[in-house]
Amino acid sequence: MVDVGAVLDAGGLKNPHVREFVEHWAAHTGAAQLEVVEAADDPRLLAEALEAGEIRPAGEGRYYARSHRKDTARSEERTFVSSGDLADKGVYNNWRPSGQLQALVEDRMRGASAGRTMYVIPYLMAPPGSPLERWAAGVELTDSRTVVLHMIRMARVGPEHVNNLADPNSFVRAVHVTGELDNLGQGTADDQRYFVTVADRRTILHFGSSYGGNALLGKIAHGLRQASWDGWRSGRFLAEQFMLLGITDRLTGRKYHVCGGFPSASGKTNLAMMLAPDDLAHRYHVEFYGDDIAWLWVDPEDGRLRAINPEYGVFGVAKDTNGTTNPTAMEAIAPGTDVLFTNVAHNEFIREVWWEGRTPRPPADTTGWRDWTGELVSARPTERAAEPWAHPNSRFTTSLSNVPNIAADFSDPRGVPIDAIIFGGRTRDLEPLIRAITDMTEGIYDGLTLGAEATFAAEGVEGQLRYDPMSMRPFMSYPEADYAAHWLRIIGAVREKPIFAHVNWFQRGPDGRFLWPGYRDNLRPLLWLLQLRDGEVTGRQTPVGIVPNPGELDLTGVELRPGDLARLLSIDIARWRQEMDFRQTHLMQFDGLPEEIWAAHRRVVAALDAADE
Ligand code: GTP
Ligand code: SPV
Ligand code: MN
Numbered sequence: 001m002v003d004v005g006a007v008l009d010a011g012g013l014k015n016p017h018v019r020e021f022v023e024h025w026a027a028h029t030g031a032a033q034l035e036v037v038e039a040a041d042d043p044r045l046l047a048e049a050l051e052a053g054e055i056r057p058a059g060e061g062r063y064y065a066r067s068h069r070k071d072t073a074r075s076e077e078r079t080f081v082s083s084g085d086l087a088d089k090g091v092y093n094n095w096r097p098s099g100q101l102q103a104l105v106e107d108r109m110r111g112a113s114a115g116r117t118m119y120v121i122p123y124l125m126a127p128p129g130s131p132l133e134r135w136a137a138g139v140e141l142t143d144s145r146t147v148v149l150h151m152i153r154m155a156r157v158g159p160e161h162v163n164n165l166a167d168p169n170s171f172v173r174a175v176h177v178t179g180e181l182d183n184l185g186q187g188t189a190d191d192q193r194y195f196v197t198v199a200d201r202r203t204i205l206h207f208g209s210s211y212g213g214n215a216l217l218g219k220i221a222h223g224l225r226q227a228s229w230d231g232w233r234s235g236r237f238l239a240e241q242f243m244l245l246g247i248t249d250r251l252t253g254r255k256y257h258v259c260g261g262f263p264s265a266s267g268k269t270n271l272a273m274m275l276a277p278d279d280l281a282h283r284y285h286v287e288f289y290g291d292d293i294a295w296l297w298v299d300p301e302d303g304r305l306r307a308i309n310p311e312y313g314v315f316g317v318a319k320d321t322n323g324t325t326n327p328t329a330m331e332a333i334a335p336g337t338d339v340l341f342t343n344v345a346h347n348e349f350i351r352e353v354w355w356e357g358r359t360p361r362p363p364a365d366t367t368g369w370r371d372w373t374g375e376l377v378s379a380r381p382t383e384r385a386a387e388p389w390a391h392p393n394s395r396f397t398t399s400l401s402n403v404p405n406i407a408a409d410f411s412d413p414r415g416v417p418i419d420a421i422i423f424g425g426r427t428r429d430l431e432p433l434i435r436a437i438t439d440m441t442e443g444i445y446d447g448l449t450l451g452a453e454a455t456f457a458a459e460g461v462e463g464q465l466r467y468d469p470m471s472m473r474p475f476m477s478y479p480e481a482d483y484a485a486h487w488l489r490i491i492g493a494v495r496e497k498p499i500f501a502h503v504n505w506f507q508r509g510p511d512g513r514f515l516w517p518g519y520r521d522n523l524r525p526l527l528w529l530l531q532l533r534d535g536e537v538t539g540r541q542t543p544v545g546i547v548p549n550p551g552e553l554d555l556t557g558v559e560l561r562p563g564d565l566a567r568l569l570s571i572d573i574a575r576w577r578q579e580m581d582f583r584q585t586h587l588m589q590f591d592g593l594p595e596e597i598w599a600a601h602r603r604v605v606a607a608l609d610a611a612d613e
Contacts, residue, residue: 002034011036012159017169018139022120025141030111031118038158049145058353061336064346065146067211068181073393074213078193081477083200090479091589098198105194105205109177113143121151124161125223125310129413135230137162138172140217144210153397154313155218174204174217184208199229223293223310224475232486237297241471243272244289244309246407251283256530259294259307260422261471263452269316273328277520279557287407303495306415313399318344320357332402339398343372345389355390424503425452430575431504433568434525435545436532443500444487445600449583467586481592499533515564528553542571543607573611580605
């Protein structure tokens with residue numbers, strides 16, 4: 001038996017409620033050892049993990065890990081939100097009554113960490129001193145050292161974050177048990193994995209994975225699911241899967257902040273880390289705040305909407321990251337950053353990593369290269385020779401301070417004032433490059449009807465989008481109608497309303513090519529949006545928002561083919577009328593949706609009906 005009290009004393013954990021929580025779970029999971037973690041333990045933990053073969057060297061200050069083959073992504077089907085009240089059941093939250101589910105997952109966890117070390121990770125999902133701090137403290141217990149290394153990069157970690165809480169009982173209780181990954185029936189009818197947020201008890205119980213959002217519980221289980229619940233119940237804030245960036249205009253000295261939601265693989269990381277295009281760099285400077293989560297609240301003093309990134313690091317998709325698509329990310333994972341790569345390809349001799357899109361072609365000399373499963377690429381049978389070397393969901397984990405254009409005030413507890421909220425998905429037609437929405441309710445309505453192309457033909461109807469409200473579909477913790485009402489209440493209380501916009505970098509021509517160059521050039525439509533907000537341009541009103549007049553976008557240095565700009569800014573009325581029927585069906589799923597949202601929907605329908613084809 002572990003002397004829990006002695007370990008917690010040595011680790012400096014004083015909060016009696018935290019101590020009680022650790023004691024209970026140490027006994028329940030049967031862990032052989034216990035260890036309290038703080039950020040300063042990182043070098044020692046890295047050395048131990050290297051020694052144990054859990055991670056491998058990938059160059060100076062760079063590390064590499066492989067996850068289990070059956071454990072490479074979040075599992076949406078095995079993720080549940082539970083509470084004691086049936087009224088909390090929504091369309092997307094996979095709600096279950098808590099008693100039932102808690103017993104099941106606790107049963108899986110009983111004795112499941114036998115022989116292993118349980119790490120106690122006290123953490124904070126906010127800059128210290130934030131007005132939202134009382135919802136940001138948590139303690140994750142995990143039986144995986146690799147998860148600890150990720151948590152140290154992704155969250156602020158150390159006992160000081162839970163020792164002096166205003167309410168010592170107010171912290172998220174998060175338990176992660178890896179389980180026997182060989183024997184969990186992943187993806188079968190007998191799947192043993194449970195990823196449960198017991199929202200009304202602020203308890204997160206994840207069993208059966210050690211990958212990403214399944215195991216780093218501060219990130220999406222706390223930072224999005226639990227936090228969006230807490231924000232709703234307290235009436236105080238929003239927690240969204242949003243990127244957050246700053247744009248400084250050196251000519252006027254003004255600084256703007258933009259946040260917004262894009263479903264997975266729609267470019268949040270690229271957008272948040274972008275540099276100004278060369279031709280505009282003398283005037284504009286873009287700063288990075290966050291690429292995946294923003295918490296938003298109304299400042300009681302000036303009535304402005306403010307935002308923080310509650311995270312401390314980036315868990316970014318490796319695929320297609322290179323010096324052209326994302327030079328800042330390449331710097332953030334350079335030698336000396338202590339970056340941790342997962343499931344990319346690795347070469348232990350030259351201590352290098354590679355993924356699809358890092359260079360146009362894989363390394364010509366395959367000697368020593370192993371794919372993400374650990375198989376030597378040179379030993380692959382011919383029928384598998386063309387398979388990717390890296391897993392498509394392979395990622396890099398690096399701290400925010402490694403991102404070269406990180407904003408100087410990224411840790412300011414007061415957050416930053418928000419000027420614009422944008423939404424975007426991958427759509428080959430329908431959505432123009434940008435359409436601005438000045439009415440708050442229509443902006444929120446637009447977020448609720450955010451959609452992206454279905455990825456499999458079987459999954460959707462031709463021309464119909466897969467809706468992902470505010471890009472929160474996989475992280476929604478409470479009913480969608482309440483979610484809409486909460487958004488209306490919070491934004492409704494803002495004195496200087498942000499402007500809204502819908503953007504689309506992914507329009508294609510009839511020949512399939514992208515019409516817009518994207519990446520760094522995405523700054524151009526954002527600048528137009530801020531000018532519109534400041535009354536410097538007028539745009540052209542359409543039934544679905546204001547689009548730029550062709551001369552209003554600064555396109556210095558951009559080469560577009562003739563006709564492409566007009567196409568990028570055009571609204572296909574017939575397609576939009578069809579879309580409104582799909583939207584109606586989508587919104588009708590949500591019982592009790594606020595009447596304001598329906599009224600906004602009807603206004604857009606009426607405007608489209610009144611428009612000439
Ligand atoms: P999660 O981390 O899963 O939440 O996703 P994310 O929103 O951060 O997406 P991510 O940036 O990892 O995915 C972006 C994908 O879209 C990559 O394949 C990029 O190369 C591509 N992409 C990003 N920006 C652009 C753009 O402006 N134009 C085009 N054509 N592709 C882009
Ligand atoms: C996402 O899936 O949107 C992520 C990665 O950001 S994970 O943390 O695994 O959810
Ligand atoms: Mn995400």
